[in-house]
């Protein structure tokens with residue numbers, strides 16, 4: 647049964663402190679966290695694909711080394727997050743199985759293709775930039791293991807965002823063709839990045855409850871606005887345009903007016919029908935099958951080591 651409204655759980659939430667794995671918690675709170683953390687972990691792992699597409703074709707050895715390190719960081723983020731989810735009494739096998747069978751989601755953004763090298767820059771600047779805006783408040787999430795995982799993830803995401811910005815900055819100051827590549831990448835990634843923040847507040851099923859539980863600290867629309875406000879100045883430094891003719895400062899609101907992303911497209915992508923959904927999941931399933939022997943070998947090694955220790 648769920649704890650009563652004046653119990654330890656609610657006192658901790660009201661006092662802005664952390665719930666830890668052994669604390670009693672409402673079943674719906676636990677389920678919401680498993681859903682969100684698993685979806686977040688899956689996003690990190692699936693998110694390795696669009697960028698790894700360019701590792702073998704990075705324009706220099708240095709760029710290749712940086713991109714390799716970045717994609718490896720994403721795998722690490724997935725691991726911290728699966729570990730955080732496991733503290734809620736689910737196993738990693740179970741979560742991976744739900745991803746591979748389409749019963750759990752991952753972020754819409756990773757269902758778009760990376761057509762040119764400039765896309766690696768746009769992903770770093772816009773996608774990782776959006777991720778930071780969304781994730782910095784999660785460092786204050788009421789669930790301890792998730793909040794702590796987010797601290798390190800956010801530090802690494804800041805580095806990712808800067809490397810993307812620097813790629814675009816370099817292209818924007820290169821030849822006319824390089825500048826065009828950079829602009830084209832921003833034109834294609836801008837609206838999908840805005841859609842990452844989720845449906846508008848009026849259509850967000852979980853926001854109200856998640857904010858009451860202090861899992862989410864800001865609504866989807868609040869964070870989307872913050873992201874737009876942050877990008878405008880950075881685009882000026884890049885000398886590149888954001889593809890929105892409606893973008894203008896609104897002194898009454900103290901923020902930029904902007905065109906919303908196409909939310910029908912977001913729902914279509916979330917439901918499995920985006921440009922690369924099938925390719926992403928097929929690739930993930932193949933990697934999982936091919937990695938079977940590694941998992942078995944690691945489990946056998948762990949069992950043997952345990953036996954040796956016991957002897």
Ligand code: ACO
Pocket residue numbers: 681682685686687689690693751752753754755773774777780841842843844845849850851852853856862866916
């Ligand atoms: N992609 C895929 N699904 C989405 C997206 C998106 N961009 N936005 C919302 N959804 C889904 C929600 O998961 C929910 O579906 P469900 O009930 O089947 O789980 C539904 O759309 C309705 O949305 P909300 O009620 O607004 O959902 P929620 O309160 O969970 O907010 C949000 C969505 C903001 C993405 C939240 O889950 C969150 O902050 N997650 C952690 C961050 C994260 O996952 N980032 C991944 C991308 S960043 C990166 O990895 C680099």
